[in-house]
Amino acid sequence: ARAGNAVGLWARNPDRAAAMAESRQNATYLPGVTLSPAIEVTADPAAALADALFVLLVVPAQFLRPVLMALPDTGAPVVVCAKGVERGTLRFPLEVLEALRPGRPAAVLSGPNFAHEIAKGLPAAAVLASADAALRKTAGDLLGTAGFRIYGGDDPMGVQVGGAAKNVISIAAGAVIGAGLGENARAALVTRGLAELSRLTVALGGRAETAAGLSGLGDLLLTTTGPGSRNTSLGVELARGASLADALATRVGVAEGVETAPAIVARAAEVGVELPICAAVADLLAGGVSVGDAMGRLLARPRRDE
Ligand SMILES: NC(=O)C1=CN([C@@H]2O[C@H](COP(=O)(O)OP(=O)(O)OC[C@H]3O[C@@H](n4cnc5c(N)ncnc54)[C@H](O)[C@@H]3O)[C@@H](O)[C@H]2O)C=CC1
Numbered sequence: 001a002r003a004g005n006a007v008g009l010w011a012r013n014p015d016r017a018a019a020m021a022e023s024r025q026n027a028t029y030l031p032g033v034t035l036s037p038a039i040e041v042t043a044d045p046a047a048a049l050a051d052a053l054f055v056l057l058v059v060p061a062q063f064l065r066p067v068l069m070a071l072p073d074t075g076a077p078v079v080v081c082a083k084g085v086e087r088g089t090l091r092f093p094l095e096v097l098e099a100l101r102p103g104r105p106a107a108v109l110s111g112p113n114f115a116h117e118i119a120k121g122l123p124a125a126a127v128l129a130s131a132d133a134a135l136r137k138t139a140g141d142l143l144g145t146a147g148f149r150i151y152g153g154d155d156p157m158g159v160q161v162g163g164a165a166k167n168v169i170s171i172a173a174g175a176v177i178g179a180g181l182g183e184n185a186r187a188a189l190v191t192r193g194l195a196e197l198s199r200l201t202v203a204l205g206g207r208a209e210t211a212a213g214l215s216g217l218g219d220l221l222l223t224t225t226g227p228g229s230r231n232t233s234l235g236v237e238l239a240r241g242a243s244l245a246d247a248l249a250t251r252v253g254v255a256e257g258v259e260t261a262p263a264i265v266a267r268a269a270e271v272g273v274e275l276p277i278c279a280a281v282a283d284l285l286a287g288g289v290s291v292g293d294a295m296g297r298l299l300a301r302p303r304r305d306e
Pocket residue numbers: 012029058059060061063066067081082083084113114115116252253254256
């Protein structure tokens with residue numbers, strides 16, 4: 001909307017959609033932000049999608065499939081903003097889309113982008129990656145503003161791996177801090193986490209340099225260095241003794257790393273890639289190991305060259 005487009009915003013719940021249309025706020029998920037008059041909120045998906053040049057899918061990774069199934073298919077290209085891996089199928093978001101809408105032009109938008117800062121118009125950058133050069137250009141042109149700099153990318157798999165893996169590594173970073181293991185440990189963990197992210201990217205056909213870009217290193221820098229990240233803050237809470245159920249019950253927004261941790265480990269195993277840090281997070285979330293024991297396990301791995 002800030003870039004000068006008319007936007008249809010579909011919300012599932014008719015009461016919430018009506019409240020948002022009336023108050024011009026999403027009080028639950030983005031309190032304190034006034035919606036632009038160019039955004040028309042509706043609970044009718046057909047109305048939201050009418051004349052849309054493309055569709056932004058902005059629900060958590062586990063809900064992409066049911067949401068896509070609920071939306072009428074207008075033939076419009078799709079830009080996915082979710083960062084995760086679907087449990088069960090072990091698919092990345094664009095793979096879920098391809099299964100439901102084969103051949104549809106699609107892109108992924110990702111980067112170090114806390115929603116509340118984007119909503120305030122603070123400067124930020126993201127990468128819009130697609131195998132479809134025309135979509136990359138039109139969606140990049142339409143979404144970019146003076147303060148929101150969009151880079152194009154032709155490695156959508158690498159971008160998706162970065163977005164998904166960084167959420168898991170953020171939980172690990174939070175756990176290390178919450179357990180008082182120190183900032184050296186966090187830096188080591190994030191760096192070796194980046195190596196995991198990079199290995200998986202390459203094994204799935206992406207490029208190692210994508211891991212060093214906005215969607216990989218960039219997002220890791222944002223979310224592993226402070227409590228502003230929901231995944232990192234979840235890791236802190238778990239390390240301080242909260243159960244996963246209690247930690248999830250007391251928060252509003254999603255922590256994508258919870259569902260993605262076991263899924264990304266399993267997906268990596270399919271292509272013969274080991275993700276020790278992500279696996280440690282999956283075990284921590286499953287309640288099978290303490291933070292101290294998980295760190296001990298990582299430190300005890302056979303020594304090798306970096
Ligand atoms: N919030 C942020 O700063 C950023 C979030 N993302 C990614 O965007 C995706 C969405 O995240 P958020 O909006 O932050 O999550 P959120 O937890 O704040 O909001 C979730 C949204 O999904 C809807 N939802 C919940 N259950 C649903 C269901 N069963 N079916 C359909 N919709 C459902 C909720 O009504 C809500 O609108 C995630 O993959 C996240 O990693 C990416 C960049 C930044």
